[in-house]
Structures are given as structure tokens and as C-alpha cells.
Amino acid sequence: MTYFNEIIRLTKKYIEQLKADGVDRVVVSEKGKNMKKRKKNIADGKLKKLAEEIKNCKKCPLHKSRKNAVPGEGNPEAKLMFIGEGPGFDEDRLGRPFVGRSGQLLDKIILAMGMKREDVFIANIVKCHPMVDPSHPDERGNDRKPSSDEINGCISYLEKQIEIIKPKIICSLGSVSATTLTGISAPLGKLRGKFHDYYCSPRIHSGVSHANRIKLMPTFHPAALLRNPNWKKDAWEDMKKIMKEFNGKGKK
Ligand code: SF4
Numbered sequence: 001m002t003y004f005n006e007i008i009r010l011t012k013k014y015i016e017q018l019k020a021d022g023v024d025r026v027v028v029s030e031k032g033k034n035m036k037k038r039k040k041n042i043a044d045g046k047l048k049k050l051a052e053e054i055k056n057c058k059k060c061p062l063h064k065s066r067k068n069a070v071p072g073e074g075n076p077e078a079k080l081m082f083i084g085e086g087p088g089f090d091e092d093r094l095g096r097p098f099v100g101r102s103g104q105l106l107d108k109i110i111l112a113m114g115m116k117r118e119d120v121f122i123a124n125i126v127k128c129h130p131m132v133d134p135s136h137p138d139e140r141g142n143d144r145k146p147s148s149d150e151i152n153g154c155i156s157y158l159e160k161q162i163e164i165i166k167p168k169i170i171c172s173l174g175s176v177s178a179t180t181l182t183g184i185s186a187p188l189g190k191l192r193g194k195f196h197d198y199y200c201s202p203r204i205h206s207g208v209s210h211a212n213r214i215k216l217m218p219t220f221h222p223a224a225l226l227r228n229p230n231w232k233k234d235a236w237e238d239m240k241k242i243m244k245e246f247n248g249k250g251k252k
Contacts (some may be wrong), residue, residue: 039077040076040077043076043077043164043165044076046076046164047071047076047161047164047165050071050157050160050161050164051071051072053157054069054071054127054157055068055069055071055095057069057127057128057154057157059153059154060128060149060150060153060154061134061150062126062128062129062130062146062150063128064134065128065129065131065134065135065137066092066128066129066137067092067093067095067129067137068092068093068094068095069095069127069128070087070091070092070095070096070097070124070127070128070129071123071127071157071161072097072121072122072123072124072127072158072161073096073097073121073122073123074117074118074119074120074121074122074123075118075119075120075121075165076121076164076165077165077166078119078120078121078165078167079119079120079167079168079169079246080115080119080120080121080167080168080169080170080171080242080246081120081121081122081123081161081162081165081167081169081170081171082098082106082110082120082121082122082123082170082171082173083122083123083124083125083158083170083171083172083173083177083181084097084098084102084122084123084124084125084173084174084177084221085124085125085126085145085146085173085174085176085177085221086124086125086126086127086128086129086130086145086146086176087124087126087127087128087129088100088102088129088143088223089129089140089141089142089143090103091103091129092128092129092137097122097123097124098122098222101223101226102221102222102223102226103222105222105225105226106122106173106222109222109235109236109239112236112239113239113242113243114243121161121165121167123158123161124158124177125146125151125154125155125158125176125177125180125181126146126150126151126154127154127157128154129143130143130144130145130146130147130150131143131144132144145176146176151176151180155180159200162198162200162214163200166200166214167214168214168215168245168246169214169215169216169217169242169245169246170198170214170215170216170217171216171217171218171219171238171239171242172216172217172218172219173219173220173221173222174188174220174221174223174224175187175188175191175221177218177221178191178192178218179191181196181198181216181218182196182198182216182218184196188218188220191218192217192218192219192220192234192238193219193234193237193238193241194217194241195215195216195217195241195245196215196216196217196218197213197214197215197216198213198214198215198216199212199213199214200212200213200214215245217238217241217242218238219234219235219238219239220234220235
């Protein structure tokens with residue numbers, strides 16, 4: 001009996017045994033494209049479930065004045081995540097992140113990096129619009145930075161999103177996002193322009209595996225770039241560092 005026949009005989013015997021044990025179906029492991037698609041669907045499902053939770057969240061007072069919570073949107077397997085501080089007037093109206101003038105500029109930046117908005121994931125530190133005067137939610141220019149209580153109440157949603165998406169790089173937009181994600185209380189000018197480490201949940205900065213570490217590049221918020229166009233050059237330098245990292249040229 002050849003070696004090949006022996007394998008067939010043993011396989012048949014094994015299947016008979018499975019049948020005898022009541023097994024009526026054998027699942028063959030998925031490979032290649034199917035496996036990738038399945039993984040993407042699972043991540044998408046988890047993000048959608050989380051988004052529903054966020055839309056119904058009443059953990060902090062910001063829920064009282066919001067029109068819509070803004071969970072975030074994009075590719076569930078994005079290599080790059082952009083994270084701002086919180087939704088503004090337009091985002092609150094549409095329930096989508098970065099859709100006003102700042103969003104248009106962010107779209108241009110993403111395009112200039114050779115990607116599309118659908119390739120990345122865009123989210124915020126807090127998911128509801130922080131307002132100076134919550135009794136006038138219909139006024140434009142009623143924006144403020146989120147308080148530390150609001151950030152602490154909301155941050156677990158973002159942490160879960162990062163954990164699901166597992167991006168290669170996070171780009172934080174503005175000082176609130178930079179200080180929250182780096183854990184360093186310093187002006188943006190001191191934080192931007194270089195990679196920091198972000199540690200995926202559990203957020204402990206020691207004793208975590210290398211797989212939990214994500215590169216984090218803080219840069220300017222697009223709204224700040226609209227107010228100070230002369231900062232655009234520096235912001236572009238930051239984006240170039242991200243692109244270099246993706247091209248494998250940033251590795252030491
Ligand atoms: S900001 Fe975050 S914690 Fe506060 S109500 Fe909205 S989703 Fe909930």
C-alpha cells in the first residue's frame with residue numbers, strides 16, 4: 001500500500017469515527033480572501049454595536065444638549081485613525097465626524113496622503129458636542145473643549161474602537177486629543193512632530209506586549225489650520241512622517 005493510500009484509509013477511518021461520535025459536519029478552516037472578509041465583517045459588527053451603545057449613552061451631561069451622538073466612521077480595519085477632540089455644530093446635526101469646514105480640510109489632507117476618507121477611521125475623544133451654553137444648542141460658535149470629567153466618562157468608547165480596529169498609526173488632531181492619548185500634559189508644540197506610543201487596552205504603560213503598542217502622531221486640529229494657515233507646512237511634515245512609516249522607511 002502506498003503512502004497516499006494509507007493517508008486516505010486513515011482519513012476515512014477518522015471520518016467514520018466522527019460520524020459514530022455524532023458529528024455531522026466538519027468545518028474546513030477558511031483561507032485568504034474569505035478569512036479577511038470574515039474578520040472585516042466581525043470588526044464592522046462590533047463597531048456598529050458600539051455605535052448603538054454610544055447613541056443611547058447618557059453617562060455624562062453632554063447627552064442633554066446633543067442632537068446626535070457622533071460615534072465615528074470609516075474602515076473597520078483602517079491602518080490609520082484620525083482622532084479629534086469632539087463633535088462641533090455640523091457634526092452634531094449630522095451625527096458624523098469632521099463634516100464641516102475642518103472636515104473638508106481633513107479630507108484634502110487624507111487625499112494628499114494618497115488615501116480616501118473611506119480608507120481611514122475618524123473619531124473623537126468625546127462623542128457628544130461640548131457647548132459653552134447648552135441652553136442654545138442651535139447657535140453656531142457655541143463650542144468648547146471637553147472637560148476632564150467628560151473625557152474620563154467617554155474615553156472607554158474610543159479605547160474599544162481602537163482595540164477593534166487595531167490601526168497601525170493614530171494621528172491625534174489638536175491638543176486635547178494629543179494630551180489625552182499620550183497621557184502627557186504639555187503644549188501641542190512639544191508633542192507634535194514625533195511618534196509617541198499609545199497602548200491598547202489595558203492602558204498600562206508597562207508589561208504590555210509589543211502587539212498592543214500603536215504609533216501615535218500628534219498634529220494640529222484642522223480648525224486650527226484654518227485659523228492659522230502658516231501652520232499647514234508643519235502639519236504636512238507630520239503627515240509625511242506617517243506616510244514614511246507606512247512605506248516602511250520610518251523603521252529603525
Ligand atoms: S459624551 Fe460620551 S459619555 Fe457623554 S453622553 Fe456622550 S457618549 Fe456618553
